Amino acid sequence: MSSNSSIDFKGRVAIVTGAGGGLGRQHALALAARGAKVVVNDLGGARDGSGSGGSVSAAQAVVDEIKAAGGEAMANGASVTDFEAVQAMVKQAVDAWGRVDILINNAGILRDKSFAKMELADFKLVVDVHLMGAVNCTKAVWALMNEQKYGRIVMTTSSSGLYGNFGQSNYGAAKLALVGLMQTLSLEGAKNDIRVNCLAPTAATRMTEGLMPQEVLDALKPEAVVPAMLVLAAQDAPNRTILCAGAGTFEAAHITMTQGAWLGIGPDAPEQLAARLAEVTSREGETVPQSGAAQGTNEVGKAMANAKRG
Numbered sequence: 001m002s003s004n005s006s007i008d009f010k011g012r013v014a015i016v017t018g019a020g021g022g023l024g025r026q027h028a029l030a031l032a033a034r035g036a037k038v039v040v041n042d043l044g045g046a047r048d049g050s051g052s053g054g055s056v057s058a059a060q061a062v063v064d065e066i067k068a069a070g071g072e073a074m075a076n077g078a079s080v081t082d083f084e085a086v087q088a089m090v091k092q093a094v095d096a097w098g099r100v101d102i103l104i105n106n107a108g109i110l111r112d113k114s115f116a117k118m119e120l121a122d123f124k125l126v127v128d129v130h131l132m133g134a135v136n137c138t139k140a141v142w143a144l145m146n147e148q149k150y151g152r153i154v155m156t157t158s159s160s161g162l163y164g165n166f167g168q169s170n171y172g173a174a175k176l177a178l179v180g181l182m183q184t185l186s187l188e189g190a191k192n193d194i195r196v197n198c199l200a201p202t203a204a205t206r207m208t209e210g211l212m213p214q215e216v217l218d219a220l221k222p223e224a225v226v227p228a229m230l231v232l233a234a235q236d237a238p239n240r241t242i243l244c245a246g247a248g249t250f251e252a253a254h255i256t257m258t259q260g261a262w263l264g265i266g267p268d269a270p271e272q273l274a275a276r277l278a279e280v281t282s283r284e285g286e287t288v289p290q291s292g293a294a295q296g297t298n299e300v301g302k303a304m305a306n307a308k309r310g
């Protein structure tokens, strides 16, 4: 199979959060191998976010690996939940390399339990790391990217958020929140060539240990997700896509809206809706709205068309 122009990141500066292991490490290695200067962030905690001693050693090991391969990188041990530390990380990158072109929001933890058994503290912590962590990092580069008139931001979402997964109500909610964040930031960033996209990976990492049989884990090398990240971080990146990747297979997820039906607001509207629910939810002619305004436009449009008819 032949490829078109090669994707390279010479002169680009990237921050990858949670890059001390798993997917983040592969992202950092790949960006560096293609010429980016990379801030390898990781606080070095356990899978559930405990034991976060601000250990920079996991990140440093990845930096050493990048340097040994002839690349440029620096380690950072900030927790993405600490906005001041995140701002200092961005300053560290700008002081050394003058800009930040790419932000890969990848850091994450798990606190799985059925919702019935889940403590609210475990819900809040997961939301804090995934959602607020990405918000903090994005906020810390946003003004800079606007000034530069260039930015590529990848939010790491998950099939658990997009489609649900038993025992992951906290994680799923946080992950789909990142899609919502992406939807609006992709609109707000467009005028200054800031492109924001989501990546939904499937990979065998410590996060998936014990969740899948070994032969499946073998197929799901984290490296197999990296091409999707590179495309979303590239100069020619799309904007506002949700790219899914695992085992070398790539898909996209879409948030769609059906055509629906105008039923009016008469006293029997609930009964009409119940009777015509199949029509309202029918996927025939569904669209992927380009902004939230599309829903109101469709609703009012149908109401006006009906008023004219009536």
Ligand SMILES: NC(=O)c1ccc[n+]([C@@H]2O[C@H](COP(=O)([O-])OP(=O)(O)OC[C@H]3O[C@@H](n4cnc5c(N)ncnc54)[C@H](O)[C@@H]3O)[C@@H](O)[C@H]2O)c1
Binding pocket: 017, 018, 019, 020, 021, 022, 023, 024, 041, 042, 043, 044, 045, 046, 047, 049, 058, 078, 079, 080, 081, 105, 106, 107, 108, 109, 129, 133, 156, 157, 158, 159, 200, 201, 202, 203, 204, 205, 206, 207, 208
């Ligand atoms: N592995 C999968 O199949 C899968 C599926 C969907 C989404 N994801 C997402 O991909 C991302 C990477 O996950 P992974 O599978 O490589 O897991 P991982 O546990 O190997 O990597 C996550 C990294 O984030 C770091 N981290 C955690 N909290 C942090 C914080 N507050 N600040 C900075 N770093 C922090 C950890 O130290 C760890 O190195 C996560 O966002 C995860 O939710 C993974």
